[in-house]
Structures are given as structure tokens and as C-alpha cells.
Amino acid sequence: LGIDVRSALLEARRLVGSDFAYWPKYKVVVLLYTGEGFRAVRQHSPAWLAGQYDGKIRVPLPSGDADIKQVKQVIFHEYTHALIQDLARGRCPTWLNEGLAEYEGARMKTSTSERLASALAADRLIPWAELDTRFGADQAVEDVVLAYQQAHSMARYLIDRYGFWRIRRVLKALSEGASGDQALQDEFKVKMTQLETRWRLWLPGSVDRRL
Numbered sequence: 001l002g003i004d005v006r007s008a009l010l011e012a013r014r015l016v017g018s019d020f021a022y023w024p025k026y027k028v029v030v031l032l033y034t035g036e037g038f039r040a041v042r043q044h045s046p047a048w049l050a051g052q053y054d055g056k057i058r059v060p061l062p063s064g065d066a067d068i069k070q071v072k073q074v075i076f077h078e079y080t081h082a083l084i085q086d087l088a089r090g091r092c093p094t095w096l097n098e099g100l101a102e103y104e105g106a107r108m109k110t111s112t113s114e115r116l117a118s119a120l121a122a123d124r125l126i127p128w129a130e131l132d133t134r135f136g137a138d139q140a141v142e143d144v145v146l147a148y149q150q151a152h153s154m155a156r157y158l159i160d161r162y163g164f165w166r167i168r169r170v171l172k173a174l175s176e177g178a179s180g181d182q183a184l185q186d187e188f189k190v191k192m193t194q195l196e197t198r199w200r201l202w203l204p205g206s207v208d209r210r211l
Helices: 003-020 036-042 068-087 095-103 113-121 126-136 142-160 164-175 180-188 192-202
Strands: 030-033 057-060
Touching: 003 030, 003 057, 003 068, 003 095, 003 164, 030 036, 030 180, 057 068, 068 095, 068 164, 095 142, 095 192, 113 142, 126 192, 142 164, 142 180, 142 192, 164 180, 180 192
Parallel strands: 030 057
Antiparallel strands: none
């Protein structure tokens, strides 16, 4: 397929690990599937799932003309989930988990923000308090796409505004038992409602360019 998966995994370990300042001492298991094989193992998962981390990283490889950047994006995305699982001990809010994974995946393939731009123009952004519920298998594909794009934007805002080292401190607070809102409020010294307001003010200048 023209892609050295092992090399891509080592690149993810180096680059994503540098952001999180974390390199697992154990081996992370990565399973590669044909498209048909991946569908078989995720029969109860939504059709839009591009990859999966469930203690192991599961990556479907395309058939025919491979989009190498897409495969690398999935690898970076799922490897990020593996690190967050360890660092936050499974307590990371879904929106932050997915937002950070999208942020790292965008190293390999730039994401678009088309649906996010449309939601902004129509004043139909998802409230932060509701975002975690919008990644479910029962959600319409269009709504899930918006949830991913919005989570990515929110994570990028926090990183751009406060620095990645502050994100690492949030994950540590989560690992120690803090709730998602409490960890963010304590670290950034601002209420969640104010943090959301600041993100919304920042958003128009960023949403019309690729994330």
C-alpha cells in the first residue's frame, strides 16, 4: 500500500509523545485490518468509525489506491487515545479526548471545518455541556461530524491560548479524581461558561481556515 506502518507508529510515538511528555514503557498493541475485517470486529460500532482504541489500536487499511495520509491520521488519532487513557486513567471527558486526538491526527492530514463553519453561521453550535453526548452511535453522521470538528476547535483553542503543558496538568488532575469541569476551571482559573464564551469569540477568526 506504499506505507510503512511501523515507521508511522514510531513517528506517532515521537511526535505525540513529545506533546504529552509521555512515552509508555509497555508495548502498545496495534492490529491492522482489511476494510471487511475491520467491519467484522466492530459490528456494534457506528459505520462512521475510522479507527478504534479499546486497549488496542485497531486500524483499517484501505484497498486499492491508498490514502497514506488518511492512514497516518488514524494512527496518530488512536495513539493519542492510548496516551490519554494512561494519563487521565480513563477519566477524560469524551470531547477533550476526541478533540486532542483530532488535533494530533491533523499533523498528518489537515482537517476541514466546513460543518463547524455552517453551525457557527446558523448559530447552532453545540453547548459545551452537551458535547459529550454527541459522539454516540445513535447520532446522525452530520451531527457526529460537527461534534468532532467542534471538539477539535475547542482543544486547539485551549492549546493555542494556554499551551500544551497546561493540557498535561488537566489530564493529571483528571487522573487524581477531578471532574472534567473542575479540572479545567482550576487550571485555567475561569468558569466553564466564561471559557466557552472566550472560545466562541475566538472561533470566527479560525473557523474559515482549515483546522
